[in-house]
Amino acid sequence: MAKPKITFYCQNCGASYSKWQGKCNACGEWNSIAEEVIDKSSSTASGKSYGSSNLKALKINEIDLQAETRISSKDQELDRVLGDGIVPGSVILLGGEPGIGKSTLMLQMLMQLEKKALYVSGEESLQQIKLRADRIQGNQDTSYLLAATNTQKILHQLEKEKPELLIVDSIQTLHTDYIESSPGSVSQIRECASELIDFAKNTQTPVILIGHINKQGSIAGPKVLEHMVDSVLQFEGDRNHAYRILRSQKNRFGSTHELGIYEMEINGLKPVTNPSDILLSKSDVNLSGTAIAASVEGMRPLLIEIQALVSSAVYGTPQRTTTGYSTKRLNMLLAVLEKRAGFKLASKDVFLNITGGIHVDDPALDLAVVASILSSSENIPIARSVCFAAEIGLAGEIRPVQRVQIRIAEAEKMGFEKIIISGQTEKITTQPKIDVKRIQTIMDLVDVLF
Numbered sequence: 001m002a003k004p005k006i007t008f009y010c011q012n013c014g015a016s017y018s019k020w021q022g023k024c025n026a027c028g029e030w031n032s033i034a035e036e037v038i039d040k041s042s043s044t045a046s047g048k049s050y051g052s053s054n055l056k057a058l059k060i061n062e063i064d065l066q067a068e069t070r071i072s073s074k075d076q077e078l079d080r081v082l083g084d085g086i087v088p089g090s091v092i093l094l095g096g097e098p099g100i101g102k103s104t105l106m107l108q109m110l111m112q113l114e115k116k117a118l119y120v121s122g123e124e125s126l127q128q129i130k131l132r133a134d135r136i137q138g139n140q141d142t143s144y145l146l147a148a149t150n151t152q153k154i155l156h157q158l159e160k161e162k163p164e165l166l167i168v169d170s171i172q173t174l175h176t177d178y179i180e181s182s183p184g185s186v187s188q189i190r191e192c193a194s195e196l197i198d199f200a201k202n203t204q205t206p207v208i209l210i211g212h213i214n215k216q217g218s219i220a221g222p223k224v225l226e227h228m229v230d231s232v233l234q235f236e237g238d239r240n241h242a243y244r245i246l247r248s249q250k251n252r253f254g255s256t257h258e259l260g261i262y263e264m265e266i267n268g269l270k271p272v273t274n275p276s277d278i279l280l281s282k283s284d285v286n287l288s289g290t291a292i293a294a295s296v297e298g299m300r301p302l303l304i305e306i307q308a309l310v311s312s313a314v315y316g317t318p319q320r321t322t323t324g325y326s327t328k329r330l331n332m333l334l335a336v337l338e339k340r341a342g343f344k345l346a347s348k349d350v351f352l353n354i355t356g357g358i359h360v361d362d363p364a365l366d367l368a369v370v371a372s373i374l375s376s377s378e379n380i381p382i383a384r385s386v387c388f389a390a391e392i393g394l395a396g397e398i399r400p401v402q403r404v405q406i407r408i409a410e411a412e413k414m415g416f417e418k419i420i421i422s423g424q425t426e427k428i429t430t431q432p433k434i435d436v437k438r439i440q441t442i443m444d445l446v447d448v449l450f
């Protein structure tokens with residue numbers, strides 16, 4: 001009898017070793033290597049043929065493009081993030097923290113879709129899914145549910161049902177007969193994913209895999225999973241807020257800059273069509289420490305409210321705490337303020353918050369961040385009719401940002417009277433009604449504000 005093969009895998013990155021060791025050489029993680037038994041005799045890897053011999057290499061111009069007709073998910077946010085719908089035969093990985101709404105998003109899509117889809121759940125019973133489906137409301141008679149975790153059984157069912165879309169919730173719960181290690185281990189995840197990817201490519205059925213994320217925020221299990229699939233979507237948000245953001249981290253069929261925004265309600269996730277409207281607080285009271293940034297995610301403008309609180313530090317080392325914004329970037333901006341504009345903030349606590357519980361990386365937020373800090377520090381409110389869109393350089397210069405025209409148009413649409421941008425921005429061809437104020441350095445900002 002053939003001896004089962006034992007391999008040691010790093011549970012963090014998926015690197016394999018022939019014997020145990022304390023530290024993974026590939027990712028540097030300690031104590032992450034575990035033994036996994038691979039039943040070599042029946043492994044698909046050894047049984048795989050090299051494909052049929054009727055393969056033929058083609059020139060680029062010989063390739064027929066008509067095959068790529070995308071399937072609309074009937075969810076405009078999801079379609080936008082994927083780049084105009086789901087490509088047949090593609091494999092999409094949807095990651096996110098527990099309880100963020102991955103299962104809800106998929107179930108909801110399934111009930112809107114006018115195609116036959118199969119939702120395989122290894123996490124919840126059919127009754128639980130039915131309860132959720134009743135809450136969400138939608139068409140309950142086009143799609144099928146299956147509670148299963150064994151990939152061979154799932155593939156068997158797929159052959160019978162021939163769905164036009166497959167959703168698997170979640171990849172960590174699956175196991176294949178070919179590998180002995182427990183579900184959720186690296187080799188199981190990798191093998192199950194590869195069986196489902198084969199299914200997608202052979203039948204041209206799109207497959208969506210739901211994946212859990214670990215505490216570092218990447219998809220739990222091997223990094224290789226992200227390399228194997230065509231698109232990686234990340235569903236994120238603050239669980240204490242109702243807003244959820246769908247981002248694409250990798251997309252073989254479109255841009256990764258697009259963003260989908262949803263609001264979690266009692267009866268499911270609702271697409272947010274006008275995000276600026278909800279991210280700005282409605283209050284008319286002018287409070288110090290608040291500034292509005294005209295941001296852009298992909299081609300989508302977003303007006304974001306930034307709040308800062310500057311107060312005297314109680315302890316020796318002042319605190320810098322941020323929500324939804326990079327603390328490193330904040331420290332850099334504080335250093336620029338101190339060095340180039342002479343504001344003494346070294347002994348102050350600074351708290352910075354992006355409202356709505358969303359996380360934004362757009363460098364155009366810099367100017368609004370600095371404005372909110374100055375406003376809080378000097379205790380002078382900024383007029384609510386003003387917004388900002390520029391990056392700040394280390395020399396204290398105000399730098400231009402991409403897609404200024406979209407930002408200006410959005411600010412105008414939202415009723416702002418003035419937008420402050422970099423003086424180096426190229427000439428604006430449209431004639432906006434909003435007052436476009438150009439500034440050169442951080443000192444000019446001080447003049448404009450106070």
Ligand code: TYD
Pocket residue numbers: 096097098099100101102103104105132135136264265266267268269
């Ligand atoms: P779920 O889709 O189960 O999250 P995941 O699959 O990512 O773990 O979403 C769970 C949360 O969403 C749960 O805490 C309740 C909330 N929720 C609503 O607020 N409204 C709804 O209609 C549904 C279905 C869920």
Ligand code: MG
Pocket residue numbers: 102103104123169
């Ligand atoms: Mg779930």
